[in-house]
Structure formats: structure tokens, C-alpha cells
Amino acid sequence: MIGNVQVDRMYLGDAHDLAPNPAIEPELIRRWSEWSAACTKHGTPTVMQICHPGRQSPMGAGSRCLTAKNVAPSPIPLNIGSRIVDRVASAVIFGTPREMTQKDIDHVVEQFVYTSRLASQTGFQGVELHAAHGYLLSQFLSPTANLRTDSYGGSPAGRVKIIVEIIRAIRKTVPADFCVGIKLNSVDHQSESALKACVEQLKLIVEAGVDFVEISGGSYEDPSMMSSSTPSRQPEKSARTVAREAFFLEFASAIRAQFPGTPLMVTGGFRTRAGMEKALTDGDCDMIGIGRPAVLKPTLPNDILLNPDVPKESARLVTQQIKQPWILKMLSNRSVGAGLESSWYSSQIEKLGRGIVHTIT
Numbered sequence: 001m002i003g004n005v006q007v008d009r010m011y012l013g014d015a016h017d018l019a020p021n022p023a024i025e026p027e028l029i030r031r032w033s034e035w036s037a038a039c040t041k042h043g044t045p046t047v048m049q050i051c052h053p054g055r056q057s058p059m060g061a062g063s064r065c066l067t068a069k070n071v072a073p074s075p076i077p078l079n080i081g082s083r084i085v086d087r088v089a090s091a092v093i094f095g096t097p098r099e100m101t102q103k104d105i106d107h108v109v110e111q112f113v114y115t116s117r118l119a120s121q122t123g124f125q126g127v128e129l130h131a132a133h134g135y136l137l138s139q140f141l142s143p144t145a146n147l148r149t150d151s152y153g154g155s156p157a158g159r160v161k162i163i164v165e166i167i168r169a170i171r172k173t174v175p176a177d178f179c180v181g182i183k184l185n186s187v188d189h190q191s192e193s194a195l196k197a198c199v200e201q202l203k204l205i206v207e208a209g210v211d212f213v214e215i216s217g218g219s220y221e222d223p224s225m226m227s228s229s230t231p232s233r234q235p236e237k238s239a240r241t242v243a244r245e246a247f248f249l250e251f252a253s254a255i256r257a258q259f260p261g262t263p264l265m266v267t268g269g270f271r272t273r274a275g276m277e278k279a280l281t282d283g284d285c286d287m288i289g290i291g292r293p294a295v296l297k298p299t300l301p302n303d304i305l306l307n308p309d310v311p312k313e314s315a316r317l318v319t320q321q322i323k324q325p326w327i328l329k330m331l332s333n334r335s336v337g338a339g340l341e342s343s344w345y346s347s348q349i350e351k352l353g354r355g356i357v358h359t360i361t
């Protein structure tokens, strides 16, 4: 799986994100074909994750002018904390987004389709719509970020409409064997109404034609996907979940019960072969996503997880704890801490590209 390729060059998740520029399509086709050939050369199917950050595009990330507002379903700024320093940071870095018009929505649908067509044409096996982590599509799904009164808001079915339109339009454009998946955030599964709304939305998504669903959680407001501790806005964990290592398995299990035929993937927190095997044999999910440990040791599936010579007790993955300077600890919040950790891992990924593997200490 390839991380975030943004669909709109004007709005990136960070200044280094990749987004297709239709003005140089022939060059793009050449480069993306080389890229997919490198990814698939050992026979691994490669799915490109495609995304629009919506209100989570920081100032300077994208080709829009510095004074242009972000776009979002509703003009609601990010809430990264209640202290003055948090509010000022949110106002300066992200600002208050402007509410998308019907024309904006149609344009975003076209951009998701364009990027999918290009991915298919250049040899990728599929795309995954990023509708998690607080990005645009997850903002549409959310009853707190989407307060629209038109057909794209107002009810669980209204809030999922843009996603259904994107999936149907992609399906019309790409070959039948091209995989289309979606990444969704878990919701508070102990709240009957939240779970009911989520199931209603997922039913429409599955009917529109997805091949798999990936479960994650968190956003810039509450980065629980980067957790190594208990996420602040997650429900109390049951004893069964505490006993499990992954962050979002309990929600995945609730979804699995409702959608037994839909392949499910869970990402976040898996650290042992035993934990992964248990999630699979319990039937909570069918695929396991690994983030940070794979950055430190990209060969870990073959070298550790699937290697019969590595005994159960040693089949563990490691991560690097990133220490925050004390001044940052005092001034900043969880979003900044998660941002620092993410930046550290991003720099490791860049090093990997230059052939340098991190030495685990």
C-alpha cells in the first residue's frame, strides 16, 4: 500500500506530498509506470491510497495562494486543543475552511476519478480512498464536521453521498479487476447511535462496490492512530481489547459481525506475530496493516513474521520512541507530539529511499 497520494495539487497534507498534475500527464504516466514496476517487481500487488486533506491542509502545503482558505463540508475550524496556543496554532496553520459548493464537490469527485484512472493506466492494482484520519472524506462522514443542510449532509446517508458518488464514478472508469478499497475511522462502538450511523454508511459504501475496508482511527485533532498509549477520545477499552495489542480491533469485530462478506484490514498497534495470528483466527479481520515497525525493518514480513525459524517469543516488532524536548512538551499538545513522531519516521522513509536502513537500538 502506498501512502497518501493527494488528488488536488492545491491542497496537500504536507508540502512534500505527491499529487498528479494533469498538465504533465505524459511525463506522469512515464514516472508512475516506473514507480509501479518497482513496487510490483517481486509480484506484490500495489494499491495506491488517494486522499484530499480538506481542512487538514496546513498553510503552504499545496499550490493555492497563502491567503486562500482550505475547503471542507462546513466552515468549522480544526480543534487541536483549548489553550490559547492551540487555538492560535490552528487559526494560523489551518484557518477556518470555506464550505464547499456543489461545483467544488463535483470537482473533487472528478479528481478522485482522474487519479484512479491514472493509477490503473500506470500499472497499479488498485486504489484505497482515504476516508479516515480526519481528511476531507472523513470530514463529510462526521456529524460534527459536516453540518450541511443540502443532500450531502443532514443524515448518515447524506454525509456518505460524496463517497458513494466517487466509488461509482471510479468503477465506471477503471477495469472490473481494478481493486477499490476504503480506509475508515472507527467510531465509539459502545454508542448505539454512532455505531448505527456508521453501519448505515458502510452499507451504502459496500453496495457502491468496494473490495475491502481498512479500519483505523484518529485525526489531527486526536492522533490516536499514532498512539503508544490510550487514545483520549476512544471509549473505555474492554478487558478483551486491553488483552489485544491492536488499537481498533474491537470496532473491527463489531463491523465484521454486520459485514461478514467484506474483507477487513486493521492497521495500528500490531507488534507480535501471536497478536496478528489471534486477530486473524478470531475472525476480527482478514488483513493486517503495519506502519512504524515496517519503516524500521522493511523486510520484517519475510525475516520475522513469516519466517518459521523465528520462534513465537522472538517474533516481535519494534518501534522507536521519539522523545520531545521539554520546552515542546510544555507548550504543545498530543497533535504536536504525534507530528514529531511522524516526521521522524518520514525522515527514515526518505533514508530508506537512499538505501539506508535504521539501526535499531
Ligand SMILES: Cc1cc2nc3c(=O)[nH]c(=O)nc-3n(C[C@H](O)[C@H](O)[C@H](O)COP(=O)(O)O)c2cc1C
Pocket: 002, 003, 004, 049, 130, 133, 183, 216, 225, 226, 227, 267, 268, 269, 270, 289, 290, 291, 292, 293, 341, 342, 343, 345, 346, 349
Ligand atoms: C511516517 C508515517 C507516515 C504515515 N503515512 C500514512 C499515510 O500516508 N496514510 C495512512 O493512512 N496512514 C499513514 N500513517 C499512519 C499509519 O498508517 C498507521 O495508522 C500508524 O502508523 C499506526 O500503525 P503502527 O502502530 O503499525 O505504526 C503514517 C504513519 C507514519 C509513522
